[in-house]
Amino acid sequence: xxxxxxxxxxxxxxxxxxxxxxxxxKGRSVRQETVAMLGELDAxxxxxxxxxxxxxxxxxxxxxxxxxxxxxxxxxxxxxxEIRLERARRFGDVWLGLQLWHALKLDxxxxxxxxxxxxxxxxxxxxxxLVLARLCEPSSELHIxxxxxxxxxxxxxxxxxxxxxxxxxxxxxDKIKPHKDALTRHLKNRLGELFSIQYDLMIYDMTSTYFxxxxxxxxxxxxxxxxxxxxxxxxxCIALVVTREGLPVAYEVFPGNTADAKTxxxxxxxxxxxxxxxxxxxxxxxxxxxxxNLAFLRGRAGKYIVGTPKPMLRKFERGLVEKGWxxxxxxxxxxxxxxxxxxxxxxLCRSQARAEKERAIHDRFEKRVQEGLEKLEARxxxxxxxxxxxxxxxxxxxxxxxxxxxxxxxxxxIEKDPDVPARLRVAWLRxxxxxxxxxLSEGAYLLRxxxxxxxxxxLWKMYIQLTDAECAFRIQKSDxxxxxxxxxxxxxxxxxxxxxxxxxxxxxTLEQWQHRAGLGKSPNTMxxxxxxxxSSDVVLPTTDxxxxxxxxxxxxxxxxxxxxxxxxxxxPKRLKLPATA
Numbered sequence: 001x002x003x004x005x006x007x008x009x010x011x012x013x014x015x016x017x018x019x020x021x022x023x024x025x026k027g028r029s030v031r032q033e034t035v036a037m038l039g040e041l042d043a044x045x046x047x048x049x050x051x052x053x054x055x056x057x058x059x060x061x062x063x064x065x066x067x068x069x070x071x072x073x074x075x076x077x078x079x080x081x082e083i084r085l086e087r088a089r090r091f092g093d094v095w096l097g098l099q100l101w102h103a104l105k106l107d108x109x110x111x112x113x114x115x116x117x118x119x120x121x122x123x124x125x126x127x128x129x130l131v132l133a134r135l136c137e138p139s140s141e142l143h144i145x146x147x148x149x150x151x152x153x154x155x156x157x158x159x160x161x162x163x164x165x166x167x168x169x170x171x172x173x174d175k176i177k178p179h180k181d182a183l184t185r186h187l188k189n190r191l192g193e194l195f196s197i198q199y200d201l202m203i204y205d206m207t208s209t210y211f212x213x214x215x216x217x218x219x220x221x222x223x224x225x226x227x228x229x230x231x232x233x234x235x236x237c238i239a240l241v242v243t244r245e246g247l248p249v250a251y252e253v254f255p256g257n258t259a260d261a262k263t264x265x266x267x268x269x270x271x272x273x274x275x276x277x278x279x280x281x282x283x284x285x286x287x288x289x290x291x292x293n294l295a296f297l298r299g300r301a302g303k304y305i306v307g308t309p310k311p312m313l314r315k316f317e318r319g320l321v322e323k324g325w326x327x328x329x330x331x332x333x334x335x336x337x338x339x340x341x342x343x344x345x346x347x348l349c350r351s352q353a354r355a356e357k358e359r360a361i362h363d364r365f366e367k368r369v370q371e372g373l374e375k376l377e378a379r380x381x382x383x384x385x386x387x388x389x390x391x392x393x394x395x396x397x398x399x400x401x402x403x404x405x406x407x408x409x410x411x412x413x414i415e416k417d418p419d420v421p422a423r424l425r426v427a428w429l430r431x432x433x434x435x436x437x438x439x440l441s442e443g444a445y446l447l448r449x450x451x452x453x454x455x456x457x458x459l460w461k462m463y464i465q466l467t468d469a470e471c472a473f474r475i476q477k478s479d480x481x482x483x484x485x486x487x488x489x490x491x492x493x494x495x496x497x498x499x500x501x502x503x504x505x506x507x508x509t510l511e512q513w514q515h516r517a518g519l520g521k522s523p524n525t526m527x528x529x530x531x532x533x534x535s536s537d538v539v540l541p542t543t544d545x546x547x548x549x550x551x552x553x554x555x556x557x558x559x560x561x562x563x564x565x566x567x568x569x570x571x572p573k574r575l576k577l578p579a580t581a
Contacts, residue, residue: 022529033525054568056103056194056513076548082541089153091553092533092560092571096526097132098157099569100506100513103194106131109186113179121164126172128158129165134503136527138481141169153535156551156575173495180498184250185274187505191247195512199275201244201462203283204267205469206260209483210235218490222256228483236485238473238497239263241271246468247508250274251501253494260287265296272300281305281451283466289448298343298450305449305463308346313446319348320440326456334456347447347459355443362438365406370428372399373412377426380417389414392424409434475507476500479524517566526563533560535575551575 007014024033101107110124132154133144149155150162176183191197208226210233215221221234228235235256241249250271254263268282282297286307297304313320316337325333331352336345376395380387392414400407410428417423447463476482482500487493510523519526533556540548553571556564564571 034520034522051568056099056509076546077543078548079541079543084539085536086539087537087551089156089535090151090531091153091535092530092556093136093527094132094152094154095157095533095571096510096530096569097135097506098128098154100135100509101128101132103513104187104190104505104509106186106502109183110176113182114175119168121160121168123172123175125158125160126165126168127176129154129160130169130172130176130499131502131506134480134499135506136531138479138503140486141173145169153575156535159578161578170492173492173499177491177495177498180494181274183498183502184248187502188249188275191505191509194509195245195247197243197245197247199243199249199278199280201281201283201465202241202249202271203244203246203466203469204239204241204264204288205285205466205473206237206239206263206287207473207477208235208237208256209477209485211488212484212486213488215488215493218488218493220253220255220490220493222258224255224257228477233484236493236497237263239267240469240472241267242469242472244462244465244468245508245512246472247512248472248501248505251497253497260285261290261293264288264290264293268297268300268302279303281462283463285466286310294448303449303451305447305451305459307463307466308446308448310445313441313444314437316346316348316446317437317440320350320444325350328457328460332460334460336456338452342452344448344450345452345459347449347456347463348444349447349460350444352443354445358442359439361405362409362442365403366409369399369403369406369410372403373410373426373428380423380425383423386422387424389424392426396426409438472504472508476504480504480507513567517568519563519566529560529563533571549577551577 021032021034023030025031107124107128110127111122114123114127116122129144129149130141133139133148136152137148139148145165145167149165154160155162155165188199192199208224208228210226210228210230211218211221212233215234218234220236222236223231223234224237226233226235237254237256237258238251239254240251243249250267252263252267252270264284277300281303282305284304284306286309289306289308294304294306296302319335319337324335326335328334328349332349334347334349337348338345373396376392376399380392396412396414400410400412409431411431412426412428415425415427417425447459449459451459480500480503482497485493485496487496507523510526511521514523514526515521533554535551535553538550538552540550542548552574556571
């Protein structure tokens with residue numbers, strides 16, 4: 001990892017912007033990847049970042065219990081030729097994750113709410129292990145206990161020996177699962193304190209995640225529409241509500257065969273019950289939209305911006321060709337279309353990039369259909385036996401079913417071959433009206449809202465933040481490995497999803513911290529870089545036969561020091577050895 005800079009002259013002044021870059025091998029080539037944008041590395045920015053870090057984690061000296069206490073010992077001769085290093089562990093990423101855990105005050109919450117009994121290890125500590133493992137190296141509870149935990153310095157940071165992390169992880173899932181509602185309320189309040197969030201815009205979306213295994217005793221495990229393209233597996237559906245910054249507010253788990261539109265009333269009611277009925281705007285995708293749901297929101301004086309089904313765009317064909325468009329972003333235009341009655345407005349939008357993509361899709365599927373029909377025609381000519389009309393119709397149906405994006409472009413008929421009356425042939429014509437509408441509607445979509453006083457750019461910008469919810473699902477599924485689910489019991493599945501939700505809260509906290517420190521938004525890259533910082537035991541054999549052991553944190557390199565400085569963090573130099581060591 002190394003520093004690179006770019007010099008820009010603006011308003012008669014020269015500005016030098018720095019970034020951290022690392023070399024990453026991708027197959028046979030090596031590419032440069034930006035770890036973090038450092039800006040101008042000015043003193044004002046560093047001071048601001050350090051002040052924010054203090055608000056998150058408190059004073060850097062508040063972790064004095066990690067350090068070995070100073071001891072006044074007499075000077076002891078050391079055998080220099082026998083000095084060695086032992087017990088190298090990953091330190092930086094788990095240490096950073098623990099800072100986030102403390103920043104969200106999840107340690108305090110867990111200590112108060114997870115009952116303390118006769119157990120040797122507090123359940124609050126086991127909850128921290130589960131969530132930090134999900135953030136740093138997502139894997140199964142078995143992998144955490146048998147491999148991951150012993151390779152990290154988390155045991156030193158938590159005071160939990162490696163051998164104590166075993167089946168307690170599964171029991172810890174059972175302990176935290178009943179506290180889902182209390183945890184989501186705590187996170188919502190704490191995130192609001194840290195980042196001054198205005199909960200005026202609620203972005204709501206649905207996803208699904210599939211099971212490995214039959215999950216026969218799990219009432220939530222059902223087959224339904226799979227967003228993971230795994231219709232062969234049972235699944236559960238997850239509804240997630242986030243803020244305009246993508247910070248989590250609430251989530252619910254539904255059976256895998258639940259339609260998106262059937263979840264709206266429950267989610268809206270749940271959020272209002274837990275967090276109050278405030279003046280909120282709900283942003284939802286077209287899969288949530290139904291006239292009943294919109295009537296439900298209006299009946300509660302709710303405000304909304306929603307997508308609409310593609311067929312509804314036909315009603316606004318005239319608006320697509322008329323003028324009056326406003327550019328809301330480079331390559332994106334929108335316009336307001338008032339609805340009858342004045343209670344709602346429709347927002348026509350069109351994107352140049354989206355139009356090019358959809359045009360390429362239509363052309364590709366048209367070509368596939370035509371080639372398929374030509375092959376079918378040639379097959380019928382070569383056939384030495386009579387094929388029934390029903391069979392030919394079945395073949396055509398399969399072809400069009402595999403290429404639905406262009407199925408309407410052709411009018412296909414089955415006729416008798418004039419040369420061989422006993423034989424059938426396929427004839428087709430292109431529909432010019434289909435192509436005309438396809439070209440006109442490519443890149444266009446329609447939004448619907450009851451915020452009649454807002455302009456098209458304002459409404460579009462609110463709706464486009466739905467991508468934050470989609471990004472949240474992508475992070476949880478891919479980076480935090482929410483999918484697939486290996487647990488079979490209903491309660492363990494719900495606990496697994498809760499752990500992923502908590503890890504996502506840590507992830508987004510790190511992202512906001514980076515952003516405010518002027519380091520961009522790349523939590524994964526940050527965790528990877530911090531994971532390279534290790535702790536190790538320095539063993540100093542003395543001339544009198546003893547071994548002096550110092551548990552030290554490896555000093556970060558120059559680039560890592562810059563990251564730590566910008567984030568207002570200070571690594572401990574020494575760690576306390578356990579009493580038995």
